[in-house]
Amino acid sequence: MSGLLPLTVHDAVVRRRGKTLVGPVNLTIDGTGTTIVIGPNGAGKTTLLKMMHGLERLRSGTVRWAAPDAEARKQQAFVSQTPVVLRRTVRENLTYPLKLSRVPAAEARRIAGDWAARVGLSDMLDRRAEVLSGGERQKLALARAMVRDPKVLFLDEPCASLDGRSTREIEEILSAVAAAGTRIIMSTHDMGQARRLASEVAFILHGRVHEFAEAPGFFEQPATAQARAFLNGDIVE
Amino acid sequence: MSDIWEGLVQAFLLVVRLDAELIEITLRSLQVTLTALVVATAIALPLGALLAVRRFRYRRLTIAVLNALMGLPPVVVGLIVYILLSRSGPFGVFGLLFTPTAMIIAQVIIIVPLIASIAHQALRELWAEYHDLLISLNTTKTQRMRAILWDSRRALLTAALAGFGRAIGEVGAIMIVGGNIDHSTRVLTTAIALETGKGDFALALGLGFVLITMAILVNLSIHALGRTETEGRW
Ligand SMILES: Nc1ncnc2c1ncn2[C@@H]1O[C@H](COP(=O)(O)OP(=O)(O)OP(=O)(O)O)[C@@H](O)[C@H]1O
Ligand SMILES: [Mg+2]
Numbered sequence: 264m265s266g267l268l269p270l271t272v273h274d275a276v277v278r279r280r281g282k283t284l285v286g287p288v289n290l291t292i293d294g295t296g297t298t299i300v301i302g303p304n305g306a307g308k309t310t311l312l313k314m315m316h317g318l319e320r321l322r323s324g325t326v327r328w329a330a331p332d333a334e335a336r337k338q339q340a341f342v343s344q345t346p347v348v349l350r351r352t353v354r355e356n357l358t359y360p361l362k363l364s365r366v367p368a369a370e371a372r373r374i375a376g377d378w379a380a381r382v383g384l385s386d387m388l389d390r391r392a393e394v395l396s397g398g399e400r401q402k403l404a405l406a407r408a409m410v411r412d413p414k415v416l417f418l419d420e421p422c423a424s425l426d427g428r429s430t431r432e433i434e435e436i437l438s439a440v441a442a443a444g445t446r447i448i449m450s451t452h453d454m455g456q457a458r459r460l461a462s463e464v465a466f467i468l469h470g471r472v473h474e475f476a477e478a479p480g481f482f483e484q485p486a487t488a489q490a491r492a493f494l495n496g497d498i499v500e
Numbered sequence: 501m502s503d504i505w506e507g508l509v510q511a512f513l514l515v516v517r518l519d520a521e522l523i524e525i526t527l528r529s530l531q532v533t534l535t536a537l538v539v540a541t542a543i544a545l546p547l548g549a550l551l552a553v554r555r556f557r558y559r560r561l562t563i564a565v566l567n568a569l570m571g572l573p574p575v576v577v578g579l580i581v582y583i584l585l586s587r588s589g590p591f592g593v594f595g596l597l598f599t600p601t602a603m604i605i606a607q608v609i610i611i612v613p614l615i616a617s618i619a620h621q622a623l624r625e626l627w628a629e630y631h632d633l634l635i636s637l638n639t640t641k642t643q644r645m646r647a648i649l650w651d652s653r654r655a656l657l658t659a660a661l662a663g664f665g666r667a668i669g670e671v672g673a674i675m676i677v678g679g680n681i682d683h684s685t686r687v688l689t690t691a692i693a694l695e696t697g698k699g700d701f702a703l704a705l706g707l708g709f710v711l712i713t714m715a716i717l718v719n720l721s722i723h724a725l726g727r728t729e730t731e732g733r734w
Contacts, residue, residue, distance in 0.1 A: 318632055341636040347629060350651045359647075360637050 267330045267338050267414045268446060269293035270315065275324035277314050285310045285470040287324060292448060296462030297441050299478070300450040303499055307470040308450040309344055309419050315448065316341045316417045337364075340413035344420050344450075346404035348392035353384055356392050356403055360411050371410075378406040381436055383429070397424035405433065409440065416440065418449035422456065434459060454494065458482055466490045468499060503701065510702030515709055522703070526710050529687040532600050532674075533667045536607035540667075541660050544612045548619030548659075549645045552627045563620070569613035574606075578673030581606045585677065598679040603687070606673040611663035618662060622655035623648050658722050665718045669711065 269291050276286030285307040292298055292315075300308045313319045315326055316339060328335035349356050357375035358368075366374070379385050382402040387395065392403060405421055418437075422430040430453075437460060441447050451457050457464065461478035466485070474481070474490045485491045493499045514522050550556075551563060583589050585597040585605075596602045626648045634644045649656065671689035678685035680694055688711045695704035 313632070316636065318635055336638045339636075341632070343632055347633040349630070349633075349647070350626075363637060363639060363643060 267328055267335055269329055270415070271325075271327045272315065273325045273327070275314060275326055276322040277310055277319045278322040283322075283470060285314060285319075286322070288314075288472055290465065290472055290475055292446070294462075295441070295444065295446065297437070297447040297449060297460050298463050298465060299457045299461035300448065300465045300467060301452075301454070301457055301493070302467035302473075303493065306467040308467050310470070311465075311467060311472075312341070312417050312419050312448065312450060338414040339417065340408035340411065340415075341417040342401075342404045342408045342419060342421055344423065346400045348395065348400055348403060350393055351391070352389055353379065353392050353395070353403055354388040356407050357388075357410055360407060364411060374410050378410055382406045383432065398426065398429055401425060402429070402433070405436075413445060415446045415448070418447065420450055420452065422451065422453065430456065466493065468493075507701030507705050511705035511709060514702065514706035519706065522706055522710065524683070525686055525688055525691050525707065528600070528685075529668060529689075529711075532603050532687055533607060533664060536604045536611065536667050537660060537664050539604065540608045540611045540615055540663055541656075543608070544615035544659075544663075545619055545649065545656060546645075547612075548616045548623050549649050551616075551620045552623035552648065553641065553645055566613045566616055566620075569609075570617055572610075572613075573672070574610050574670050575672035575676070577609050578606055578676035581609065581673065581677045597677065598681060598685060600678070600685055602677040603674040603685060606677050607667040607670060610670060610673060611667050614666055615659045615663040618659035619652075619656055622652045622659070626652045654725050658725050661718050661722050661725075665715060668714055668718075 270293070272288050272290050272292075274287040274289060276288075277284045288311065300311060302308050310319060314321065317326070317336065318341070330338070349359060351359070354372070354375050357378055358371040361371035361374060362368075376385070376388070379388055382405060384399065384402055384406065387399065392400070395403060401421060401424055405418070408416060408418075421437075422433055425433060434456060437447060437449075441460075447460075449460070451460075458478075461481075463475070463477055464481040465472050466474040466481075466487075466489075468489055474485060474487050476486065481490070482494065485494060489499050547562075551559060581602065582597065584591050585594070585602055586592055587597070596605070627644075630644075630648060630651075634647060639647070669689060671693060674685075674687065675690050675693065678687070678690065680686050680690040686694075688707050692704050692707045692711070695701070695707070
């Protein structure tokens, strides 16, 4: 319905100081559901997500949405691995994106309240965001990403500092969000979570998409030896 | 020794009796410096934000010039402003030399680099923190600048206070361009210099009291601001 997808990444390369961090990458993201990005530390998951979202300058290649760029930008949201909070209250963090989109203040307040409740931050609306714990910051960053109801949501290890219960709660929210039509692209180190949420999997190794496959199939029968080793928790060369 | 003691007592009396001359000079000092502060922050804060957020061609050069200007002796600033405003100078037609306006101009030139540098430092840090988020939220350049200016308002107020402290205590430049004319361009610092020269320690010390009190108040405010910063209030 959005006309945003498919997202087509063609021969995209990100380089920094003469070192290739990611690429060349070719992939297409379409349909509905959740793409889970996995791979060892330093493989390039964060860089890949940022690149798709437009936070990395491309050395070569293209990242194209079906919609015009300006349109596409408005309908995406990104939650980074180390969540950034504005030095304001929790409520102001949540209303800020809405204020940018000129949503009336009363409605913005209502939406902020709703999302705070969904991620369990209702009691903290008037607290300053700088004093939140790591896990609370992650929840806040997720809620803030959701207030504008994005069509595509990028998440970089959104449950990294969450306890088991919070992780479950966030997974439920993500499943509901995906069921409601938001396309999710998310990295994680939690293979249980990957299995629970994925409709497709991108396995990243040395800055490249090593394997890109439908979810149940990938976990049962990875095509490459490296993916198999990674899933088994072995060292991946 | 008794001279100084006598002077202190006299100075104290001048202050508590709200001596007319003392009040007049103090108010003029405040008027000149506060005006300079308003003008300087209006220039320095957007400049600091621009240097933090935008990557333009002469950005590095601008930063280097700002830093160099910060180290410029105020007396030299006074000299340059004097030359520019003097009857034969490029702005001589405006007849600004030996007016409060000339003093304001000199103070602005002295404190803009200071305020801009402190502001730039704070804003750059915040921008590094906010960068990805603000880009991701699809903000315009103006919205980005506004966000970092607003969220570093305490640091910016500290910068402004530092500028105020520097300007109110400045003597060399405003002596040159203002001329220390009674009832016209005489301010706390220039009056102290004059009265000391004349040997009227009472008035000089009284003026000194006022000046020191202001400096202390400014420092206390900066300190208090630093505390709210770490405690994350307002
Ligand atoms: N600004 C940078 N300059 C130079 N190298 C960088 C920079 N940012 C990342 N890298 C390098 O790029 C590679 C990929 O980093 P990236 O953060 O994308 O990995 P990742 O897969 O997200 O890792 P993790 O699982 O630890 O989050 C790493 O080797 C990293 O050191
Ligand atoms: Mg990462």
